Amino acid sequence: xxxxxxxxxxxxxxxxxxxxxxxxxxxxxxxxxxxxxxxxxxxxxxxxxxxxxxxxxxxxxxxxxxxxxxxxxxxxxxxxxxxxxxxxxxxxxxxxxxxxxxxxxxxxxxxxxxxxxxxxxxxxxxxxxxxxxxxxxxxxxxxxxxxxxxxxxxxxxxxxxxxxxxxxxxxxxxxxxxxxxxxxxxxxxxxxxxxxxxxxxxxxxxxxxxxxxxxxxxxxxxxxxxxxxxxxxxxxxxxxxxxxxxxxxxxxxxxxxxxxxxxxxxxxxxxxxxxx
Amino acid sequence: xxxxxxxxxxxxxxxxxxxxxxxxxxxxxxxxxxxxxxxxxxxxxxxxxxxxxxxxxxxxxxxxxxxxxxxxxxxxxxxxxxxxxxxxxxxxxxxxxxxxxxxxxxxxxxxxxxxxxxxxxxxxxxxxx
Numbered sequence: 001x002x003x004x005x006x007x008x009x010x011x012x013x014x015x016x017x018x019x020x021x022x023x024x025x026x027x028x029x030x031x032x033x034x035x036x037x038x039x040x041x042x043x044x045x046x047x048x049x050x051x052x053x054x055x056x057x058x059x060x061x062x063x064x065x066x067x068x069x070x071x072x073x074x075x076x077x078x079x080x081x082x083x084x085x086x087x088x089x090x091x092x093x094x095x096x097x098x099x100x101x102x103x104x105x106x107x108x109x110x111x112x113x114x115x116x117x118x119x120x121x122x123x124x125x126x127x128x129x130x131x132x133x134x135x136x137x138x139x140x141x142x143x144x145x146x147x148x149x150x151x152x153x154x155x156x157x158x159x160x161x162x163x164x165x166x167x168x169x170x171x172x173x174x175x176x177x178x179x180x181x182x183x184x185x186x187x188x189x190x191x192x193x194x195x196x197x198x199x200x201x202x203x204x205x206x207x208x209x210x211x212x213x214x215x216x217x218x219x220x221x222x223x224x225x226x227x228x229x230x231x232x233x234x235x236x237x238x239x240x241x242x243x244x245x246x247x248x249x250x251x252x253x254x255x256x257x258x259x260x261x262x263x264x265x266x267x268x269x270x271x272x273x274x275x276x
Numbered sequence: 277x278x279x280x281x282x283x284x285x286x287x288x289x290x291x292x293x294x295x296x297x298x299x300x301x302x303x304x305x306x307x308x309x310x311x312x313x314x315x316x317x318x319x320x321x322x323x324x325x326x327x328x329x330x331x332x333x334x335x336x337x338x339x340x341x342x343x344x345x346x347x348x349x350x351x352x353x354x355x356x357x358x359x360x361x362x363x364x365x366x367x368x369x370x371x372x373x374x375x376x377x378x379x380x381x382x383x384x385x386x387x388x389x390x391x392x393x394x395x396x397x398x399x400x401x402x403x404x405x
Binding site: 004005006007008011012018021022025026028029093149152153201204205206207215216219220222223226227229230231233234237238242245246247 | 289290291292293295296299336337338362363364365366367368369371372375376379380381382383384385386391394
């Protein structure tokens, strides 16, 4: 169990094959319109201007909307509206599989219900965030998923305190961070004592806790953060928010963010979040 | 049916994950890990040298990431079956790109050992038939 893409869920259950999902994605590619096409159809920019942006994209690795904004052809509000329009109107993988005859319509509805039920533990509602994290699209998911994933990966029970502006770095020896870039992005750091980190790394790897050196402890904590960030990104993406994940870092900068004290049943740990 | 083992290459920048996958693979006597790699470039080289039946590969890795490596592997060695196993595997954008590039499955982390075991069993059956 975990956050997953609907196509994965269907393959795992044997409802469709990877080849059928690939055919559905091809149909989606053929039918779903790009931001540029939507902007021209909505008469927000001319075809000639859209062609200019496309030509510029050959030299610069940037999404159409971002580049058009930078070139002064689309406002921020127009870009937001286009992204939402694209998200609302796109053909979904389940619908494409029905169109291709790989799934019945009623079966799709049944599967969507069971998929939603499986994903329900990962849905969040009205989570209170510290003022400095309000509006960050990833922070609510990271906070909500944290206890659930820590229990699942390492059988560590945890209760989280409310986030407080950081006064000084936690005096815990194992400190790892991951950065998620986006607008805005999120820096997630986990600090733990040796007992907590050893237990987490051992459970995540299946290795004997006593055989783990410091590099492996850092690696294990970093991998847990990867999983936390990846699952939060997948949830945010369902709301139309695109982000990218960077590999974990062991040089952590605890500045102007929020520290969440953790009550854990093994060792000591703290979670630090910062909008970036 | 033959007695040939399913040969697997595991690609992940995390030693923790390599160890975990190796332990799942070790539980299946008909599967053999023939190599491990810590980034995409190393994976592309090893696939050409070792010709594994199956590659289990992460997506977020330093230098050459898993999707770029998948593209190269499918271009150089199109017969290789590649399953992605990643913390960003649940993102529709990443999973869709992986399927488009020829992945046979995209599994998300944390690793569900039962699902990984089922994938290995399915690939063993396929290799032996």
